[in-house]
Amino acid sequence: MRNIALCLAIAAIAAAGCSSTDKKDEPVVTDRSSGVATPSTSSTTSGTRPTTPGTGVAVVDELRNPNSPLAKRSVYFDYDSNVVKDEFRGTVQAHSRYMGDKRDTRIRIEGNTDERGSREYNLALGQRRAEAVKKVMTVLGVQDGRIETVSYGEEKPQSPGHDEQAWAQNRRADIRYSGE
């Protein structure tokens, strides 16, 4: 399990390395994020928030932009699995890149499970999913201390149903930025 997560993380790095040149829509995102990042690139100024109010507004805007890859916050998992699947790698990369640019951002990754099984054990399983996403992000360069992983177990289902379709929606990890 752990080896698989590591392999995926390495694969993610490889993908991150070439994505900005390969894909057509990626450069737009890169431009936007680097544009926002410029004022705070000198990390010494990032702590002086009151003097750079424009930065704060820009950060909020980018995270709220529905067209930004950052709008996607959820990674979905297979049953009984905490493997971050390929289709969600782009989302995790985008957030890792953003956090690489925004050195003062912190996130909480919230793991979730479907309703089957024991409540407390599901809490632990949800946290392992959150840890799996965190591992990918730390391999991509985000510092460990900026990511807290927590779990809601089966307590906060996205879908209220009791079938596989609902369960698939509920096996997920959500990325939430501090202050949101």
Place this chain on the structure above:
Amino acid sequence: MKQTLLFFAALILSLAARAQLTIDITTSGGRQIPIAVMPMRGEGGQAQSVSEVVAADLGRTGLFRLVNTVGISPVPTEPSEVNFPDWTTRSAEALVIGKVEPAGDGRVEVRFRLFDVGKQAQLASFSYVVATGQLRATAHRIADVIYERLTGDKGVFSTKITYVVKRGGRYELQVADADGFNAQSVLASQEPIMSPSWSPDGSRLAYVSFDQKKPAVVVQNLAQGTTRVVANFRGNNSAPAWSPDGRTLAVALTKDGLTQVYRIAATGGEATRLTESSGIDTQPNFSPDGQWIAFTSDRGGSPQIYRMPAAGGPAQRVTFEGTYNVGPRYSPDGKSLAYVQRDGGRYRIALMELATGQVQVLTEGSIDDSPSFAPNGKMILYEAQVGGRGHLAAVSGDGRVRQRLTSAAGDVQDPAWGPLPTN
């Protein structure tokens, strides 16, 4: 040979108070003690019939058969008035009579007598002077005496249970009498509440609160209503379990990565790590003698139950059948473990006898969770999810007696049976 009794008394009375639980009971096989519980003289003028509560308590255990008392006239209230041959004809083996009389200052004296019909002998006689508001509690005490005299085991009718009610997006932690009456909300939140656990003296509840937008462990003093966050480390804080002396809690924390078991003071403070695995270790539970902690771990690939010394140290695997055995709870005598076992796609409550390793699956649900022993060890209370909605249910240790506690209140989760009263 299946017999279903519906307790209409509980049902009718429950209409008066919302959030009450009603109890269906099913028994199969086994001998039931035929007992006649006579109406008590003077109880008709009281707000609460004592004999009805006594009869319902005894009937609910599945160990007694209530003998019809309709048409008995005059109603005996003194030993001299008992016609033993008549009760033998009615095949009653035990008989309860009593009276409720004013005792001044708005108090009443409740006196009851228990007889062995065959021997024509009195087995017990007690009198209680109580406020009229205590009649229901007094009836439970009487039922406790009768149960213990006739079965040899402690009665648990004066105990309390706690559970979480989910209604819409609102969560309530409720405490009720063991028969589901007098349900009171001790905590309400817009965030989930999980895993309530009674302190050994019944004065406090430890539980998991999500009020911090993540799981934290809180201890609430029930009499004072005060709460204290005792574990709010980085990451998750959950699965509180009391040590038998009530001073420490075993908890599951993720502050060092994946979920592991730690020990903290019941008042909070530093956490001492007890397990050192690279997987998930959670759901700790102390043995009644305080020597061991049973817990769930997936260190061997699938979640199984292990036990280790209470101070930490090498763990031994306890469960070997199947690929999912979680959430262990020691029986009050320390000889058995109840836990959740997955069999196919179903999650059921199983009971293992530790000396032999023999396992019996006790329940028949699809998602059963959170087993909790009655303090006399005879019944196991648990959550049964049906159609995505939680109900409380209870099953005897031999699987013979089943109770289903239903509530109109909503989704009822995570029950825990409180200790015997200390007085």
